[in-house]
Amino acid sequence: MNESKFSKEYLEETGVVQICPEDMIRLGLVAGDLVCIRAEQRSIEIPCVAAKEKELPSGLLFMAYGDWSSRLMGSDTHGTGMPNSKGTDVYLSKVCPIKKD
Amino acid sequence: MQNELKVVSNATCTFCGCVCDDIELTVEGSHITKAKNACVLGKAWFLNHEAGEGPIARIRGKEATVEEAVEEAARILVDAKFPIIYGLSDTTCEAQRVTVAIADWIGASIDTTTSVCHGPSGMAFQGVGEITCSLGEVRNRADLVIFWGSNPAESHPRHWGRYSTMPKGLFVPNGRKDRTVVLVDVRRTKSAPAADIFLQIKPRKDFEVLWMLRALVKGLTINEADLVDTGVTLEQLQNLVEKMKACKFGVLFFGMGLSMTRGKHLNVEAALALARDLNAFTRFYANPMRGHGNVTGADNVVSWQTGYPFGVNLGRGYPRFNPGEFTTTDTLARKEADAAMIIASDPMGNFSQAAREHLGSIPYIALDTKETSTTRAAAVSFTTATYGINVPGTVYRMDDVPIPLRPAFESPYPSDEKILRALEKKVLHLLQAKLQVSN
Numbered sequence: 001m002n003e004s005k006f007s008k009e010y011l012e013e014t015g016v017v018q019i020c021p022e023d024m025i026r027l028g029l030v031a032g033d034l035v036c037i038r039a040e041q042r043s044i045e046i047p048c049v050a051a052k053e054k055e056l057p058s059g060l061l062f063m064a065y066g067d068w069s070s071r072l073m074g075s076d077t078h079g080t081g082m083p084n085s086k087g088t089d090v091y092l093s094k095v096c097p098i099k100k101d
Numbered sequence: 102m103q104n105e106l107k108v109v110s111n112a113t114c115t116f117c118g119c120v121c122d123d124i125e126l127t128v129e130g131s132h133i134t135k136a137k138n139a140c141v142l143g144k145a146w147f148l149n150h151e152a153g154e155g156p157i158a159r160i161r162g163k164e165a166t167v168e169e170a171v172e173e174a175a176r177i178l179v180d181a182k183f184p185i186i187y188g189l190s191d192t193t194c195e196a197q198r199v200t201v202a203i204a205d206w207i208g209a210s211i212d213t214t215t216s217v218c219h220g221p222s223g224m225a226f227q228g229v230g231e232i233t234c235s236l237g238e239v240r241n242r243a244d245l246v247i248f249w250g251s252n253p254a255e256s257h258p259r260h261w262g263r264y265s266t267m268p269k270g271l272f273v274p275n276g277r278k279d280r281t282v283v284l285v286d287v288r289r290t291k292s293a294p295a296a297d298i299f300l301q302i303k304p305r306k307d308f309e310v311l312w313m314l315r316a317l318v319k320g321l322t323i324n325e326a327d328l329v330d331t332g333v334t335l336e337q338l339q340n341l342v343e344k345m346k347a348c349k350f351g352v353l354f355f356g357m358g359l360s361m362t363r364g365k366h367l368n369v370e371a372a373l374a375l376a377r378d379l380n381a382f383t384r385f386y387a388n389p390m391r392g393h394g395n396v397t398g399a400d401n402v403v404s405w406q407t408g409y410p411f412g413v414n415l416g417r418g419y420p421r422f423n424p425g426e427f428t429t430t431d432t433l434a435r436k437e438a439d440a441a442m443i444i445a446s447d448p449m450g451n452f453s454q455a456a457r458e459h460l461g462s463i464p465y466i467a468l469d470t471k472e473t474s475t476t477r478a479a480a481v482s483f484t485t486a487t488y489g490i491n492v493p494g495t496v497y498r499m500d501d502v503p504i505p506l507r508p509a510f511e512s513p514y515p516s517d518e519k520i521l522r523a524l525e526k527k528v529l530h531l532l533q534a535k536l537q538v539s540n
Contacts, residue, residue, distance in 0.1 A: 005447065005473050062288060067474070075430060081212070081221075081411070081431065087362040
């Protein structure tokens with residue numbers, strides 16, 4: 001972030017979702033797989049990585065605050081000025097690559 | 102002259118809310134080559150700083166003179182029916198003060214990044230009261246330190262070493278050995294291994310757990326069934342309550358795990374109420390972990406000038422405060438604002454999609470030290486010098502203590518304050534001309 005918000009490091013850090021290793025196995029995911037995350041009417045496609053051992057419990061995802069996480073955020077602030085940006089319900093599915101014949 | 106070597110003692114790091122003012126910078130020309138005492142974030146802040154290149158001012162992407170850009174910016178603001186001003190957490194108090202004056206002249210809504218950070222905490226302070234102390238008191242007295250919904254190991258690396266857990270203080274002479282450190286979070290973050298007790302609660306259960314702690318502090322009976330789905334057991338909470346009542350000086354530092362999650366200000370109110378209740382037994386405080394280098398200063402400056410910390414509308418000639426109505430996410434997502442000025446923040450990079458789309462559709466002015474998504478889409482943009490590295494002034498540490506800045510070297514770019522002062526002058530000029538025409 002100090003260098004630039006367009007730097008490779010910043011874009012990589014904010015452009016990935018962390019999933020607990022057990023969930024990665026259960027869903028047949030490997031690091032770098034593209035997943036679709038849906039929250040209400042909003043959705044993004046983003047690569048995934050396994051979180052560090054025991055850092056995340058099953059069912060909990062982590063994304064660093066930035067462009068991609070904000071795309072999942074609603075605009076209703078419930079009278080506070082702050083939309084819900086943590087602890088929101090999302091659906092996650094693996095994005096299957098289109099097979100070319 | 103270009104490569105003259107100098108050492109700046111007691112320089113202030115403005116990367117995070119800790120605002121460490123004991124940094125020793127070695128400066129060669131316009132490069133900082135060493136930042137002694139700085140943490141990993143502070144080192145990145147100082148050592149990666151580049152003097153920058155490119156024009157100071159742009160109008161719709163094209164290079165312009167500062168005078169032309171100031172004139173165009175003033176015209177946009179004066180012609181607007183519902184102008185909004187947003188940002189301010191990464192600039193000096195002196196620049197913030199001029200910004201409030203501009204907002205007052207043009208009848209704008211003025212809002213800071215607090216509204217998408219600890220804004221709900223500001224609302225909770227009004228509801229319960231702020232049970233606060235300085236970080237110096239924590240350093241010298243605290244024997245129980247609780248972090249709730251924050252991850253200081255990664256977000257405020259020197260908080261522990263300089264203020265809260267490690268230092269040897271007047272009444273905690275053995276430092277870390279004299280303190281108990283508790284971490285409460287939904288994630289086992291990098292901070293967890295350094296805590297004595299880690300409570301991993303379920304997401305969105307902060308309010309429930311805090312309220313149960315209040316009940317236990319009051320001596321009410323709680324059953325295990327009351328804690329279903331919270332992720333913690335009755336024994337864990339009873340153990341924590343015993344420690345909270347028995348400590349000599351306890352402090353609960355809360356992060357955006359409380360203020361950004363459902364419940365928001367109610368979560369923070371629960372934390373503040375818990376700290377207030379504990380003062381029947383001992384000394385206990387609750388302080389927010391603030392993020393940006395001068396976000397606390399923004400709260401202070403906007404408060405002392407308008408009476409309210411953020412989300413203030415000056416459209417009627419007097420200040421009105423209403424989060425949800427005058428806060429920036431809302432005025433943008435509801436498509437109410439017809440012009441904006443963004444200072445030292447990047448809403449185009451981290452606001453909701455609806456807010457971003459509307460901001461992209463209205464003329465706005467952006468001041469920033471670096472290129473961002475927000476400066477790229479601005480009608481008028483200014484590249485400014487970095488506070489703390491190039492610009493002197495005052496910032497507020499997260500515990501509301503003002504700290505002076507000791508810059509390392511001069512920038513080819515002007516300060517935010519200089520641009521804003523020129524803008525205020527031009528705004529006044531245009532307003533006077535408008536008044537003469539209408540008379």
